[in-house]
Amino acid sequence: MDQSKIDALRALPVPAFHHLIDGKHVPASDGGTLDIISPIDGQVLTTTAAGTAADMEAAITSARAAFEDGCWSSQAPAARKKVLMKWADLIEANALELAVLGVRDNGTEIGMALKAEPGSAAATIRYYAEALDKIYGEIAPTAGDVLGLIHKEPVGVVGAIIPWNFPMMIGAWKLGPALAMGNSVVLKPSETASLSLMRMADLALEAGLPPGVLNAVTGEGRVVGETLGLSMDVDVLVFTGSGGTGRRLMDYAARSNMKRVYLELGGKSPNIVFADAPNLDEAAKVAAAGIFRNSGQVCVAGSRLLIEAPIHDDFVAAVAKAAEAMRVGDPLRIDTHIGAVNSEVQLTANLGFVDTATAEGGQIVTGGHRILQETGGYYMAPTIVTGVTRDATLAQKEVFGPVLGVTPFATDDEAISLANSTVYGLAGAAWTANLSRAHRMIKSVRTGVMHINTYGGADGTVPVGGVGQSGNGSDKSLHAIEKYVNLKTAWIKL
Ligand code: TXE
Secondary structure, eight states: OOHHHHHHHHTSOOOOBOEEETTEEEOOTTOOEEEEEOTTTSOEEEEEEOOOHHHHHHHHHHHHHHHHHTTTTTSOHHHHHHHHHHHHHHHHHTHHHHHHHHHHHHOOOHHHHHIIIIIHHHHHHHHHHHHGGGOOOEEOOOOTTEEEEEEEEEOSEEEEEOOSSSHHHHHHHHHHHHHHTTOEEEEEOBTTBOHHHHHHHHHHHHTTOOTTSEEEOOSOIIIIIHHHHHOTTOOEEEEESOHHHHHHHHHHHHHTTOOEEEEEOOOOOEEEEOTTOSOHHHHHHHHHHHHHGGGGOOTTOOOEEEEEGGGHHHHHHHHHHHHHTSOBSOTTSTTOSBOOOSOHHHHHHHHHHHHHHHHTTOEEEEOOSEEOGGGTSOEEOOEEEEOOOTTSHHHHSOOOSSEEEEEEESSHHHHHHHHTOSSOOSEEEEEOSOHHHHHHHHHHSOOSEEEESSOSOOOTTSOBOOSGGGBSSOBSTGGGGGGGEEEEEEEEEO
């Protein structure tokens, strides 16, 4: 990474952003705009269109028309592949520009953003482009006088509602398989991180995606997101975000056309450290990175640290040392480890969780407060709270900030019981040199992803998805494709 190139890009003014509907950039139908505040300094960076219900309806109409027209849905797979491969190339070619724009919008440290945003988005789009002409239908094992064929058809119009923590990465997790299978998509980025994703959508058209196959509408979730959710013309909704919004989406589906709804809703993931872990120093550093990178705004963040009692104090000290060594600050400096919290609302919520944790008996080991206030930006010191009991708010509710709650345990059974004591089930980890114990943890901890002797970093070959109130369905890997196809049976009398 070259600091001077980053500095040059951050000095560029950011133009006002419009919707992308039917291949054209259009303002909101009533001319409304939303101020986009950069979390780096709290200043207005630019504006986006504040979409109206009519804007969203126009986008859905365009997506439906493109789907029925067959310009994409009926294209030969090899032709779709070519466009998606080109799109991945364009994302890569513009990676630094996209990453810097995204960081100015959402505050993620540039080192992580470059890899996790354009880097991961390009890899994801390429993965599904490469896969799409290797996915076959089936011939059923029927009696000889009939032929049973199972076709995989695109579902039609997909509505994709995206959060602010990794807009390009999570956007690509939905767009890659949806477009690869021939669907049209209406994208709704988050109010507080839409710019890089909107730019990425433009690149899809530049790569040759026909107008209308991908539309993107910015604005308030409760306006344009609700219209998307309630539409009679959207066949599948895919979402990453909060549980509250996830519930609403299910309600919208029930009140409209019973569209399929796939939710990824975050978690309260347990990171379980046994005294026999192969390398406790390494475990402490990875545990710190696993909660504090991107200011803890990671759905799979290891936000609950469960430590075997005999090593509790030493391990907490090692994690605190690692946390204090992480440089928090300007996310566009390449030597920054932790950037800005996405918004003032999120920062205030994080600090509220710390107050509640101490009121409920927790002790702050390090952090616990806002820092760098003089910059005008939203920065928080990595925070560790010990003495967090099983039912404490910090053990039960997702903070989505740089706040780690610590709880000791005495036995394997207690570790499993604590790990499974929330409504969530997205990710987790166990650190141990004992193979049998590791497998027992994999089987017994209720999660979608279980790490052993590491935390995070699973690539696109494996699914990520939650159980319990962490959601349903998976992103990533070939399994994600199931969300974007209908199975159609052809039963033929011979
Ligand atoms: O999420 P929302 P917010 C969690 C995390 C965080 C909390 C709140 O705990 O603190 O959610 O974040 C759109 N109809 N996660 O408020 O509201 C919205 O415009 C349709 C976990 O940002 O769920 C945005 O595009 N759409 C997480 C998207 O939903 C609506 C990632 C997510 O916003 C809508 C983000 C509505 N009525 C937050 N209301 C993860 N799992 O990684 C909002 N939206």
